[in-house]
C-alpha cells in the first residue's frame with residue numbers, strides 16, 4: 397500500500413514538474429530579452445521609459461519557478477501573454493535610483509538613470525509591465541506598460557564584445573543552479589590573472605559561511621574578465637577619478653564607504669552571453685567599502701582585510717533581499733522605511749505584520765520585543781533597532797552578518813536558502 401501511494405505521489409510530482417516545464421516551452425525560448433529602461437524623477441514622483449530591447453543568447457534563470465512569489469524589492473517586471481492576458485513571468489528587483497529618491501538632493505533635483513532587467517525570450521507577443529512600490533501604501537503600481545512583438549525589427553539582435561569567461565565552478569544546467577557571476581572592475585589588461593585569483597578567494601569565503609556551506613553544489617560560479625584602462629576606482633570626495641570599465645566609485649550619495657555604479661548598461665553588456673542569476677562587481681582596490689541592491693548587483697573591493705565578510709554582507713542584499721540590521725552608522729537616506737507598514741525585507745519588522753516574518757522561529761515564551769540581556773542576546777528574538785534607525789524597526793538577533801559581520805541569524809539564513817531553492821527550480 398505504502399509503495400502504491402509513493403508511486404502515485406512520484407507520478408503526481410513528475411506531472412507537476414513536467415507541466416511547469418511545458419509552461420516555459422509554451423511561452424518562451426531558452427534565451428533572454430534584455431530590457432534597458434530609464435527611471436526618471438525625484439523624491440515626489442518617478443516615471444519609466446524603454447531605452448532598448450536586446451535578444452541575448454542565454455537564459456540562466458529558472459524554467460519552472462516563472463512567477464516570483466517573494467514580493468521583494470521596489471519594482472517588478474511582469475510579463476503577460478498578449479493573446480490570453482495570462483501572467484507568464486514575474487520578478488522583483490531594486491535599483492540604486494530608488495535609493496537616490498530618498499536622499500536630500502532628490503527633493504530639489506530631477507534625474508534620469510539607466511536600469512536593466514532580463515526576462516526569458518517570448519515566443520509570441522507579450523505585454524511587458526514594470527511596476528513600482530509606493531512607500532505611501534507599500535503596494536506596487538504600474539509605471540510602464542508596453543506591447544512587445546518578439547519578431548520586431550526594433551529588437552537589437554547583435555553580438556557584443558565577447559569577454560573571456562573563467563569557470564570557477566560548474567555544477568551543471570544553469571536553470572537548476574544559481575549562476576553567480578563576478579565581473580572585473582578596475583583591473584587593467586595585465587591584471588586579469590589577479591582578478592580570477594581574487595574571485596576564487598571570494599568564492600571560498602562565501603562557501604565557508606553558513607548557510608552557503610551546505611549549498612555549494614547549487615551554484616555555478618563564473619568570472620568575466622573585463623579590462624579597464626586604469627587600475628582602481630573613483631574616490632570623488634578626494635578628487636581621484638579612474639578610467640574604468642564599469643564607472644564605479646565611492647562617495648555614492650556623499651557617503652565615503654558607499655561604493656556603487658550607475659552604469660547598468662555597461663554591466664549588462666559585460667554579461668550578455670553569460671548565464672546570470674547574481675552579479676558581483678569585484679573592484680580592484682584596498683579601501684573599505686561596498687554596496688548591494690536586491691536582484692540588481694553587489695560590489696566590493698578586492699584587497700581590504702575585511703573584504704571577505706563585506707562581500708558576504710553585500711551579497712546578502714543583492715542575492716536574498718536582506719535589509720541592513722544596523723542602526724547607528726551614517727547613511728544618506730531619509731525616512732527609508734514607512735513605519736506604518738511592514739517592510740518587505742525578510743529580516744526586519746515593524747511588528748505591523750510580524751506573522752509574515754520570523755515569528756515561527758521564536759522559542760516559546762520569547763518576549764516581543766526582546767531585550768538583549770544575558771538570557772536572550774545569543775538567541776533569536778525581536779530586538780529593537782535595525783534598518784538604519786534605533787526605534788520602531790526590529791531585527792531577529794542582536795548580532796548578524798547584516799549588522800556587524802557576525803554569522804547570519806536564522807531569519808537571514810532561511811531567506812538565503814529560500815532564494816537558492818527558487819533559483820534552482822525547487823519548491824520554495
Ligand SMILES: [Zn+2]
Pocket residue numbers: 721743792793796797798804805806807808809
Ligand atoms: Zn540577520
